[in-house]
Every structure is written in C-alpha cells, then in structure tokens.
Amino acid sequence: MPNTTTDTITVTKKDVTEDKGRFSTPKNKKGYQYDYLVFIGRFQPFHLGHKSVVDEALKLAENVIMLIGSANLPSSIRNSFSVEARSQMILGAFDNKDAKRIHCVGLDDALYNDTKWLQYVQQCVKSVTGDLNANIGLIGHSKDSSSYYLSLFPNWQSVAVPNFHELSATPIREGFLLGADPLTDTVPQSTADVMKAFKKTEAYKRLHEEAGFIDKYKKQWESSPYPPTFMTVDAVVIQSGHILLVERRSMPGQGLWALPGGFIDPKETLFDACIRELREETRLKVPEAVLRGSRHSQHTFDDPYRSARGRTITQAFYFMLKNDPKGLPSVKGGDDAKKAFWLPLAELKADKLFEDHYAIICKMVGL
Incomplete structure (x- = not known):
C-alpha cells in the first residue's frame, strides 16, 4: 500500500478471524500464536478503535510492531502529528508491561509505487525482528481498500478484525485543528494529553489557520448537488x-x-x-x-x-x-x-x- 490511509477502524472482540486459520500456526514457547503481529496505520491520531486492535494483537502475539505511516511527509492538516508524537500516544495507552511489547517504527509512504512501499514495510519489520522468516503476522481490519495490505504479504498470516465499534481519525483530527478539544470517549488519555500539549505550539497555530482556510474553501461548494x-x-x-x-x-x-x-x-x-x-x-x-x-x-x-x-x-x-x-x-x-x-x-x-x-x-x- 503506497500511501498508508488507515483512518477508520472497525473492531469486534468476539469475531477475530485469521485468513489461514487461528490454529494453523503453532504457539511459541511463551504460549503466543505469533512472535510478532504487525499493525500498519497512520494513527492521526491514535484512537480507541486503534487501541482495540492492539489489545487483540497483544493477546495473540508476544510482540506488536506498530508501523506508523506517512513518516516522511511534511506536517499538514492530514498529517498533523509526528512519528514521535504518535508513538507517545500509542505507548502511553498501555501499562508498562504491555508497552514494552509494543515497537513503534516510522514507515515512509511511497505513493504510486507499491513495490517500493512493500520494501519499506519489510525493512521496518526486519529492523525489529531481525528475520523476515520469523513467526510474523499482520493484523488489521477488512473494512475497505485502505487496508488491502493484509493480502500483500503471502509469507505472513493475517488477522482480520471486523465490525463492532467504528471510529474514524479524520473527524477527530479535523475538529481538533478547527479548535475543538479531544474527547476521551474517542481517544485514549495519552492521545488527549499529546493533543492538548500540541495545541500550545506554533505548529498547531499554523495548522489551525490552514484548517480554517480549507474549511472556508470547501464551504464554497456546499450548495453543489455533487462533490466537486x-x-x-x-x-x-x-x-x-x-x-x-x-x-x-x-x-x-x-x-x-x-x-x-x-x-x-x-x-x-x-x-x-x-x-x-x-x-x-x-x-x-x-x-x-x-x-x-x-x-x-x-x-x-x-x-x-x-x-x-x-x-x-x-x-x-x-x-x-x-x-x-x-x-x-x-x-x-x-x-x-x-x-x-x-x-x-x-x-x-x-x-x-x-x-x-x-x-x-x-x-x-x-x-
């Protein structure tokens, strides 16, 4: 997937499926189905839907690798939070014991070049595992085209996490950039804390102005019968x-x-x-x-x-x-x-x- 666009997550805790079978992979010495589960997303910001996926991954894998997408792009209203900020959101949402099992790695985009993006994913995973032939799986949701990466890695089993509770990072982020405070019924406290701190910076001020510009720009077309x-x-x-x-x-x-x-x-x-x-x-x-x-x-x-x-x-x-x-x-x-x-x-x-x-x-x- 050349551009990591996972903003929407759908989660169920009772209907997690693996495309090659839950029990097709022997458990490791510590009793986990996988040594590593990889979760790819932009996490702009990391919300409770994302956290539910990680919660499930922690049950199945000894380690969880969070590939944080769009790492090489400039700050914008679509990519507002740095890799470091998103890592803080993610790790801060778990207790110390679980956080030590979570590995956050920045993943560059390679829009319009699937092959290069797949290479980036492999390199990021190998930087944690040291071996691409380790007992590795992919976890994500099968809701839409933004997560088609689940089928791109034939050597890794995939865990699909479908419907239960739907959240989208886009309205959370857009509302925040227009001045709203983050709501803890949609994001973990760690995410709310990072967002509140970011709101005091010059970087936020610039994005707030740009978000207002885009909001006014789009309102010019509100009366159009179709999106332009x-x-x-x-x-x-x-x-x-x-x-x-x-x-x-x-x-x-x-x-x-x-x-x-x-x-x-x-x-x-x-x-x-x-x-x-x-x-x-x-x-x-x-x-x-x-x-x-x-x-x-x-x-x-x-x-x-x-x-x-x-x-x-x-x-x-x-x-x-x-x-x-x-x-x-x-x-x-x-x-x-x-x-x-x-x-x-x-x-x-x-x-x-x-x-x-x-x-x-x-x-x-x-x-």
Whole structure:
C-alpha cells in the first residue's frame, strides 16, 4: 500500500478471524500464536478503535510492531502529528508491561509505487525482528481498500478484525485543528494529553489557520448537488540533474516546495494549461516552442487523498531540457510562487514537498 490511509477502524472482540486459520500456526514457547503481529496505520491520531486492535494483537502475539505511516511527509492538516508524537500516544495507552511489547517504527509512504512501499514495510519489520522468516503476522481490519495490505504479504498470516465499534481519525483530527478539544470517549488519555500539549505550539497555530482556510474553501461548494472534482496540471522540468521547483506563496502548503502548476482554464487543453502555469510561475527563460518540443511523457495522478482541498486529479508533464554548457536557464517566481529555483536531484526531500509532489517526481523521473 503506497500511501498508508488507515483512518477508520472497525473492531469486534468476539469475531477475530485469521485468513489461514487461528490454529494453523503453532504457539511459541511463551504460549503466543505469533512472535510478532504487525499493525500498519497512520494513527492521526491514535484512537480507541486503534487501541482495540492492539489489545487483540497483544493477546495473540508476544510482540506488536506498530508501523506508523506517512513518516516522511511534511506536517499538514492530514498529517498533523509526528512519528514521535504518535508513538507517545500509542505507548502511553498501555501499562508498562504491555508497552514494552509494543515497537513503534516510522514507515515512509511511497505513493504510486507499491513495490517500493512493500520494501519499506519489510525493512521496518526486519529492523525489529531481525528475520523476515520469523513467526510474523499482520493484523488489521477488512473494512475497505485502505487496508488491502493484509493480502500483500503471502509469507505472513493475517488477522482480520471486523465490525463492532467504528471510529474514524479524520473527524477527530479535523475538529481538533478547527479548535475543538479531544474527547476521551474517542481517544485514549495519552492521545488527549499529546493533543492538548500540541495545541500550545506554533505548529498547531499554523495548522489551525490552514484548517480554517480549507474549511472556508470547501464551504464554497456546499450548495453543489455533487462533490466537486478539480483538474490541475503540474510540470516536471529536468535539466542537467536539476529539477525546477517553486516555493508556495500561500495556503495550503505555504512555504513548501512544489512543482509549477495549477488549475486549468475552461477552454484550454491540459498541455496548454501546463505550459501556461509553468511560464507564469517560474518565468523560465526557454522559448515556448522549445518547451513544447521537450515533452518526454505525461501521467495522471489521482490518489483520492492527494489534496486537502477536495477530490483533485492532476496531469503531470515531464519536460527533459537539453544540457547547456552555459548553465541552467534563469527563473523567477511569479503568480502563486514566492520564488522559483533549480534544485539538484540529490537534495530532494519528501518532507519539504507539497501534497504528493515528491511521489510524482519519483514516478515521472524514475527515482
């Protein structure tokens, strides 16, 4: 699963099933069905539904590995809490004896690249177990596509935890960022404590402002008979091992690096829109005819969660500019861009880039 999207958990304590049979695996020396059970999620924040899954895992396994997703992404209204903060939420929800059996490990996203994400999962699990052939299982819920990872690891048995008590982290997080206090009937006290402490920080203040911006943005479409779907374009421009980026001038993602791009106009093609946005935001000193002739490829990126503004599909165009002994073309930020700049590919950082732009670059360029 390239993007760890487990926000909703459905739990039953009386109907836990294993796809290969509860008793198909011999118990270990301490009487547990598994040496390790792995639970993958974003836990933004860790709530009582998540805790119920861990409670079940502690009954079945000697150790529980919590793979905390989206570890490499910048702080945003979707990814508000750091790996460290989420680890505190998780470990603080259990007594010392059980907490010592829980291992929290940050798991990077690899959106649009399942193979790389599976590699990340294997590496994270091995960092705890030391051996991928150990007695390992996966635990999660079989409610929706966000947990399809349960079927991706044929060497590990999976424990599916279906319906009993449904909770979603999304309304808890969104309400909190809009100013509400966390409710202890939805989250453990440890989570409430971490959230209350976070509320006093400058990071919370920034996210609170951005959450308000997004809330007002979405209210513009409240009278629409259907939820809107937006179409945008992005330009991936490469020359001599450098990529052309902009720094965002305003919310959402103010101050983050981004690909040049934006919304299409009603009467233009996607490619024309990309050329226009590229020239408006970067003032790239390359003739338009050369740009058009430098198009290498294009790809659609449509992850449903890629934008906080709502359902947004983008078409990315990859431009390969020829090496020039005179150096890189001059650029200057314009329109929605505070500045434009060339960045060596070696200095790309996922936690500096807006939305899914890092994943787009990796997919288009082959990083």
